[in-house]
Amino acid sequence: xxxxxxxxxxxxxxxxxxxxxxxxxxxxxxxxxxxxxxxxxxxxxxxxxxxxxxxxxxxxxxxxxxxxxxxxxxxxxxxxxxxxxxxxxxxxxxxxxxxxxxxxxxxxxxxxxxxxxxxxxxxxxxxxxxxxxxxxxxxxxxxxxxxxxxxxxxxxxxxxxxxxxxxxxxxxxxxxxxxxxxxxxxxxxxxxxxxxxxxxxxxxxxxxxxxxxxxxxxxxxxxxxxxxxxxxxxxxxxxxxxxxxxxxxxxxxxxxxxxxxxxxxxxxxxxxxxxxxxxxxxxxxxxxxxxxxxxxxxxxxxxxxxxxxxxxxxxxxxxxxxxxxxxxxxxxxxxxxxxxxxxxxxxxxxxxxxxxxxxxxxxxxxxxxxxxxxxxxxxxxxxxxxxxxxxxxxxxxxxxxxxxxxxxxxxxxxxxxxxxx
Numbered sequence: 001x002x003x004x005x006x007x008x009x010x011x012x013x014x015x016x017x018x019x020x021x022x023x024x025x026x027x028x029x030x031x032x033x034x035x036x037x038x039x040x041x042x043x044x045x046x047x048x049x050x051x052x053x054x055x056x057x058x059x060x061x062x063x064x065x066x067x068x069x070x071x072x073x074x075x076x077x078x079x080x081x082x083x084x085x086x087x088x089x090x091x092x093x094x095x096x097x098x099x100x101x102x103x104x105x106x107x108x109x110x111x112x113x114x115x116x117x118x119x120x121x122x123x124x125x126x127x128x129x130x131x132x133x134x135x136x137x138x139x140x141x142x143x144x145x146x147x148x149x150x151x152x153x154x155x156x157x158x159x160x161x162x163x164x165x166x167x168x169x170x171x172x173x174x175x176x177x178x179x180x181x182x183x184x185x186x187x188x189x190x191x192x193x194x195x196x197x198x199x200x201x202x203x204x205x206x207x208x209x210x211x212x213x214x215x216x217x218x219x220x221x222x223x224x225x226x227x228x229x230x231x232x233x234x235x236x237x238x239x240x241x242x243x244x245x246x247x248x249x250x251x252x253x254x255x256x257x258x259x260x261x262x263x264x265x266x267x268x269x270x271x272x273x274x275x276x277x278x279x280x281x282x283x284x285x286x287x288x289x290x291x292x293x294x295x296x297x298x299x300x301x302x303x304x305x306x307x308x309x310x311x312x313x314x315x316x317x318x319x320x321x322x323x324x325x326x327x328x329x330x331x332x333x334x335x336x337x338x339x340x341x342x343x344x345x346x347x348x349x350x351x352x353x354x355x356x357x358x359x360x361x362x363x364x365x366x367x368x369x370x371x372x373x374x375x376x377x378x379x380x381x382x383x384x385x386x387x388x389x390x391x392x393x394x395x396x397x398x399x400x401x402x403x404x405x406x407x408x409x410x411x412x413x414x415x416x417x418x419x420x421x
Contacts, residue, residue: 001382001413002038002361004406010385011358012313013365016287020367023286026072028272029279036280038364042379046298047119048366053295054117055278055285056368062112066104070279073098073272080265086255093145095268096137102271103129105278120281127274128267136260140253147250155249162242169235173199176211176229185210193226198236200226288368291315296363296375304332304360304419307372311355315370327371328355350387353421357385360419381417384410 008014017033024030039045058065076095079085087095106124114121140151149156173192180186185207193200195216202224203211217226228236261268288294291312299305308327315325330352332339341349362369363377386406410420 001384003382003384003409003413004386007357007383007385008361010387011354011361012311013358013361015313016358016362016367020283020287023283024279025070026074026276026279028072028074028276029070029283032276032280033283036366038361038383039366040364040379040381042298045364045366045379049295049298049363049368050119051123051281052284052288052366052368054120055281056288056294058109058117058120059282059285059289062108065108066101067282070101070275071098073268073275077265077269077272080258080262080268083262086251086258089141089147089250089254090145092137092254092257093141096134096141098272098275099130099134099268102127102275103131103134105275123274123277127271130264130268130271133261133264133268136257140257147253151253152249155246155253158242158246158249162239162246165235165239165242169199169232169239172232172235173201173229176231177201180211183210195226197240198228199232200228203227284366284368291368291370293362293368293370294373296369296371296373296377299376299378302334302337302378303376304330304378305376306330306356306359307375309355309359309369309371309375311351311358312370314351328352330356353385353387357383357419357421379417380419381415382413383419383421384414385421386410387421 002008004010008017021030021033024033036048039048059067071094073095076087076091076098079087079091106127106129109117109120109124112121140147142148147155149159177186177190177192180201180203181188181190186201186203190202193202198216200216201211203226205218205223205225211227211229215225215227218224292310292315293312307329309330310325310327318325326348330339341352343349359369359371359375360377360380360383364379369375369377384406386403410418414420
């Protein structure tokens with residue numbers, strides 16, 4: 001149990017989670033991070049922190065790790081699952097990048113062996129790679145992510161016909177343009193243009209009837225009209241028909257590809273889940289490196305011992321001002337399990353309480369802890385905090401009455417596995 005409801009806001013954890021979330025590349029990783037809340041399982045806490053710590057070491061020591069922006073295959077998998085749907089060329093290219101990234105990450109970690117990064121190795125060992133799907137995408141898409149001519153014999157034939165008609169149209173247009181220049185119908189420096197996808201010749205308004213064809217547009221001033229010569233209308237009509245045929249064939253190719261991988265949708269989703277997990281773990285590790293945070297010792301004898309603990313939000317503020325934070329040392333155990341701090345206003349009492357609560361909460365949420373790695377933290381079932389002015393105008397409670405209410409709630413819910421601040 002965490003008390004009160006705004007506990008995370010009180011200790012600053014909400015802002016730290018925002019910082020870590022911003023370091024995730026994919027929406028899926030951000031969602032996964034949001035789901036990882038406070039845990040009372042020592043095994044789960046150890047698992048999360050070990051994954052983060054191994055990734056932190058990996059980012060520090062390994063130069064060749066795939067560490068760019070990761071694509072998110074989750075929306076693509078959702079589309080693949082729908083019968084009759086198909087991935088667009090750009091989406092198939094995105095899927096390829098995601099699968100290649102999964103393969104590169106898994107092969108990198110597995111190649112280092114289980115001794116160096118055991119938790120990451122175990123996570124990567126179960127992931128399925130998809131070289132066949134990558135090759136299938138390479139067979140239909142070029143380096144720019146567009147469907148290749150060779151994706152199907154029909155597409156190759158249609159595109160060859162398009163190029164032939166385009167050449168014919170360009171040649172005919174140049175002939176018409178030259179004749180029009182010689183006849184003085186268009187300016188000597190006039191060049192071909194395109195309007196509504198049709199090649200046209202710019203003609204002065206006074207001469208628009210002298211060039212036979214279809215007027216597609218006029219300039220803002222009305223002095224120039226854009227005419228498609230009648231000699232190329234038929235060729236351009238054929239081109240339009242061929243372009244429609246090309247689009248149909250592209251859809252056919254992409255539909256066939258999507259249909260072929262639909263049976264693998266669930267396994268691809270698992271690979272995407274692996275990628276989002278790595279992305280989330282990497283975000284934690286990046287935040288740890290930026291904030292001098294790490295993995296403390298999981299206490300097995302209820303010892304809570306903080307060494308050089310620092311509230312990261314305060315440290316970030318002071319660092320921006322060129323100032324150093326004063327770290328916190330604190331020790332509690334089964335015999336000495338109560339600590340009372342007194343002192344003047346602005347003496348650091350609230351900072352001490354918030355820092356202690358934050359360190360413990362970060363720890364049990366599986367986040368890196370900004371303290372010495374010889375610090376020891378136990379697992380609590382509950383954390384209660386009462387800091388600051390909790391006066392409620394709505395409830396007509398004085399500040400002291402509000403504190404008494406909080407004390408009542410804490411006493412009612414506390415056990416021997418509760419941290420009370």
